[in-house]
Amino acid sequence: MSKKKVSYKWAFKEFIWPRKGIVLVGLILIIFKSLSGLVLPYASKNLIDEVIPNRDMKALSLLLAAVCFAILIQAVTSFLLTKILSVEAQHLISKLRAQVQKKLLKLPVSFFDNQKSGALVSRVMTDVEGVRNLVGTGLVQLIGGSITAIISLIILLKINATMTFFVLVPVSLFAFIALKAFGKIRPIFRERGKINAEVTGRLTETLNGIRVIKGFNAENQESKTFEDGVEKLFLNVKKSLTATALITSSSAFLLGLASAGIMGIGGYFIMNESMTYGEFVSFTLFLGFMIAPIVQMSNIGSQLTEAMAGLDRTQELMEMAEEQDPLNRNIVLQEIKGDLKYKDVSFSYEKGKEVLHSISFDAPAGSVTALVGSSGSGKSTIAGLAATYLNPNSGLITIDGIDLTKVDLSSYRSQLGVVLQDDFLFEGTIRENILFPRPEASEEQLLAAVKGAYVNEFTERFEEGLDTVIGERGVKLSGGQRQRISIARAILANPKIILLDEATSNLDTESEMFIQKSLHSLMQNRTTLVIAHRLSTIKQADQILVIENGNIAERGNHEELIEKKGRYYDLYTYQSKI
Ligand SMILES: Nc1ncnc2c1ncn2[C@@H]1O[C@H](COP(=O)(O)OP(=O)(O)OP(=O)(O)O)[C@@H](O)[C@H]1O
Structure with a gap:
């Protein structure tokens, strides 16, 4: 429970507070949007009870103008809301991804020993997406929806208090069910992120280890493991769908019940003339305006819940001890x-x-x-x-x-320089791979390293020389050639x-000889x-x-x-x- 509080507070401090200006603008826009939305139901009462019975053409045109103006405001505010908040949210996502990746690289090697790289990729790319709902339209819609609901409630009370109280019973019941359901859904979402990361991680490993898998004829076994993972994911989604379905159907049921009640009570009030037709119609419309945001809030609520689950995991990572x-x-x-x-x-x-x-x-x-x-x-x-x-x-x-x-x-x-067995060369040119520890090195320094590791012995045969692309998009190198590139890289880094x-x-004798020579130049005057x-x-x-x-x-x-x-x-x- 306390953990939950911390992360909401953390999310507020971390993401919303630094953007208070933009969020405030969003709030003002949404208030305008909500208020202009209420013009139409308000006008209906006027239309039915006064304008039509009095055949007042001037009032009709005024009413129409007011409604059109309100619709225009709604359209403009909607556009601005998306433009300002959604763009800011996407900007935040990219900044956050960069932050998480940076943090990740500061964690000790032991952390990576116990993690699947696919799972970490999902942490960087997917988990942070939740902020979109926090800073983007989600939170603002939640607040805007609450404002509309409250104003509608006040108007409803003014039109007919008895009928309003009658409606409030099923609505509150619904709100209660929705809140309970969200409490249940959040851990499911948190779990989903974990499963997702696991399954993705395993898939990445399978693809990386395709030679071993095929070599041991283990395709079926791998597929089985993957199927199990996907099944676990499915069961998780199923669980959350049950909770979501409960919210949706209970809202439909309870709100339908409220509408039926209104028909009855409203009809009765109109018959004994304690309510006008206009009041009845505008009551029904305002009711829609009160209920729609509540239903919408339940949707946004689940989005926010999902967002918080992702951010929980992000926060966990951001708080880990760095190796430095x-x-x-x-x-x-x-x-x-x-x-x-x-x-x-x-x-x-x-x-x-x-x-x-x-x-x-x-x-x-x-x-x-x-x-x-x-x-x-x-x-x-x-x-x-x-x-x-x-x-x-x-x-x-x-x-x-x-x-x-x-x-x-x-x-x-x-x-320090490291040359490991399964040396890591990334996709790019041979030059880029050698320059990697010291991108600012001069051409002379680069060439000295290339010579020292006898890389030129094979690159000279390539048309593009050092600019030959290696990896998936380029030439495939032999094990010995790859080693020499990583040795050249270490020579260039010039470590102590x-x-x-x-x-x-085992390499052929010629390759072996070149490796020996290049190792010899690497080890010279260095503690090895x-x-x-x-x-x-x-x-x-x-x-x-x-x-x-x-x-x-x-x-x-x-x-x-x-x-x-x-x-x-x-x-x-x-x-x-x-
Ligand atoms: N990340 C790890 N977590 C737990 N135990 C480990 C880890 N890495 C290595 N070990 C254990 O530590 C011991 C020493 O391993 P180490 O890798 O240093 O051996 P090595 O001599 O380099 O072996 P090799 O020549 O096969 O690479 C082994 O028993 C190994 O199982």
Whole structure:
């Protein structure tokens, strides 16, 4: 309950208050619109009781002019309302989407590990759409409708109080049912957003993993999972439709009952002459004006409910802790040397399941440290800590003697380069992909990186050279070529620290040679932490750490470890054999 209050208050403070000017203009417009709408029923009474019996042609033309004027005002105000409020609402949606995306990128990597990217896309694109109803015509219509309803009620009371009280009973009953129903619908809508995001997320994953799915002949299984998701969504919509149907039919029933009653009471009053024909007709019309906004409000009510459910999720996201905690991370690094030290570092992803135990090692500036060991032993976790994707549970990691958990992330990461196995290249030209970390780099710097990573060796064969588009709309590159582009990108970024996750895929000897050469230019004079799969890389390393079950089982350089005939020797001789 309290959560509900917070989000309404939050939504008001966040979205409506900063636009009070526009919302006020909207309100004034809607008041004009509502008042001009009341001219017609008011005129009817005059027409029937006075103008027609007196055959007053002049009054008739005046009446007609007044009604036409009112209709014109209604048309103009409607136009302006849409123009001003709806445009502002759409503007707000785009601003909010940008804000949510920005916030999303500030969240720690661990957040993304537990989320489907499709679900996050829906958070950015769909959830925020709700503000359209808050700032757009929805809220203003709700207020305008209330004003019309109240004024109509006063007029109805003036025309005939008894009849009005009779009508109020079913109307209040309806309002009560509608309110109750909205209370029920809101959690359903909130749930719907979640299901929607899940289903979209799964679909995105299916499409991304199409090779694996086809390779394992798992199409049917995937379709089944998707069908289940869609079914869940359907059941959710069905639930909310029941509530909506309840509102609609109860409104029709109760309001129909009220109309029947009015026929009876009105007929009786006219017969004993305590009510005129004109009063009866205008009562019926005003009643319509009182009831229509209430029914309309129930529609807007459900829109607002849906909007709030989406905004609830947006608010939740906007309040999450960012990885750059300004209180703790306040040491802004200048240019670093690149001395990386791990001291008794332990880490667990989940409570009670420690995956690194008291790891200590030094990676002096400019050195290459190779991490080797079996799968799941903790190599990526060690690298993730150096990337500040993760923070140690205990122990200390320092860069040039400064605690890494205290440094300003941007000042550190701008001196860090990562080359990962499944390196991410986006659709665009090769040039754009290389320039990505440093768009302002000069042509010379770009070309130096291109040469350093031997990218020119294959782009020279392309007609468009570096401007060749890659990805869906362009050429397909081999695994080795993609790696070289990501290495060129890292060379261009010119970081002091390199985290490198070597690709395991076997390349042909020529490709292998180019990769080796380009890695060599990348690692020069940079502190490198490499999850190494290639013996040639490992042999070059200043130190090799053999990681087993979250511990450093052995350390030393290649010769030392071979001589030791321990775990590394086994790994090495095994790999040489295959
Ligand atoms: N996001 C995560 N949440 C929970 N546990 C994780 C997460 N990532 C890794 N782990 C666990 O932590 C342990 C170490 O994983 P890590 O990825 O560091 O190993 P690795 O040596 O890099 O393996 P590989 O060579 O296969 O990539 C594993 O037991 C793994 O299951």
